[in-house]
Amino acid sequence: LKKGWLRGIRHTVKPSISMNWSPDYTSGRFDYEESYFEQVAVDSFVERTYSPFANSLYRAPTGRRRMALSYSLNNIYEAKFFSKKDSTTKKLKLFDNFIVGGNYNFAADSLNWSDISARGVTRFFKGITTLQFAANWSPYAIDKNRRKINTFHLNTAGGALLRFDRANLRISTSLSVKQIRDLFSGEGEEDSGFNQGTRIGGETADLDEDRTIERVQDYESLGDWLRQFRISHNYAIDYQQQFDGSDTLLVRTHNINIQGSIQLSQNWNLSVGNFGYDFKNKGFSYPSFGFARDLHCWRLSFSWQPTRNVYTLTLGVIDTPLDFIKLPSIRNQADGQFQGF
Numbered sequence: 001l002k003k004g005w006l007r008g009i010r011h012t013v014k015p016s017i018s019m020n021w022s023p024d025y026t027s028g029r030f031d032y033e034e035s036y037f038e039q040v041a042v043d044s045f046v047e048r049t050y051s052p053f054a055n056s057l058y059r060a061p062t063g064r065r066r067m068a069l070s071y072s073l074n075n076i077y078e079a080k081f082f083s084k085k086d087s088t089t090k091k092l093k094l095f096d097n098f099i100v101g102g103n104y105n106f107a108a109d110s111l112n113w114s115d116i117s118a119r120g121v122t123r124f125f126k127g128i129t130t131l132q133f134a135a136n137w138s139p140y141a142i143d144k145n146r147r148k149i150n151t152f153h154l155n156t157a158g159g160a161l162l163r164f165d166r167a168n169l170r171i172s173t174s175l176s177v178k179q180i181r182d183l184f185s186g187e188g189e190e191d192s193g194f195n196q197g198t199r200i201g202g203e204t205a206d207l208d209e210d211r212t213i214e215r216v217q218d219y220e221s222l223g224d225w226l227r228q229f230r231i232s233h234n235y236a237i238d239y240q241q242q243f244d245g246s247d248t249l250l251v252r253t254h255n256i257n258i259q260g261s262i263q264l265s266q267n268w269n270l271s272v273g274n275f276g277y278d279f280k281n282k283g284f285s286y287p288s289f290g291f292a293r294d295l296h297c298w299r300l301s302f303s304w305q306p307t308r309n310v311y312t313l314t315l316g317v318i319d320t321p322l323d324f325i326k327l328p329s330i331r332n333q334a335d336g337q338f339q340g341f
Helices: 177-185 209-218
Strands: 006-022 034-041 044-050 066-083 088-105 116-124 129-138 140-142 148-152 163-176 230-241 247-263 268-278 288-295 298-305 310-317 326-331
Touching (some): 006 088, 163 247
Antiparallel strands (some): 006 066, 088 116, 116 129, 140 148, 163 230, 230 247
16 A cells, blocks of 8 residues: 555465374383272272373373374464654564464374364554464364264254354553653653563562663662562453353453562662452462572572462572572472471
8 A cells, every 4th residue: 555554464374284193102012001909998999000101201101092184374464554753664563473273183083173273462552462362163063061072063053164162362461660651751662671571589680780780879769769660460361152052251360460679789689579469359469579689609589478488598600601500498388397408
């Protein structure tokens, strides 16, 4: 389009196909299952089967034979619009990824087709709000107990090609105190500081040393001290269709949280995490508090969750090839004594 605000839309499709095969590990030459007899009464025993690899590093292998052909279509939607501010055209991502896919299992004796799923992600307000959605359709009909039967939905009375099963929607908004200040002052339109990370749970903020010293010395107001705090709101709903055709809408998540850190000095950092209110359960969430002390080559951190009676004290090496060395001391409400050291 050569005129107007909208100048063009681009739709990119990336198809993908793959094949996956695995044998039956519960019989034949593999037979990775073992059994034992469990006494359930005085003169009654029941045979139980188990895999000796269940608690191993790579877990137990899958039991049934599988030979599946998987397919997917990844869709990316972009738009080009005209900006009157600088008289240039700019690009805008409408959907980062909109993926549709499923599989066909050749080894199954029934219900060979899987559900067809669709999921996507998009962002609003320069990345402040993220919207995620997903939906499932099934080619098979269901009985009164909502169990799939080996009959295509198309062959039922008034059935369509696919039967809608369920969908969910999640909206997450995250806004820092700095972004709120810039929003009211009109500053920081290009760089709102959205990608400035803050590590919660007793670790220092993601700031380099020189900038940390400069910011701490330049703090003049409460807003400067709380600039690394972030307010987030999460809302998630599930939508499902019942056997009789009625719809069920259920709110899964609805809460607001505050988390962040205060850089007291070059070496001291205080953090507050997951302090908020759950509107669904009508109660406050479990808060956590912590501090971190930079000891040059070492870092001492402490994290405490008072309502759960859990705290962690960690001493570890930082910024060296030996940063994997950590000496933790952990205690929770199920422990009778310290763990670690």
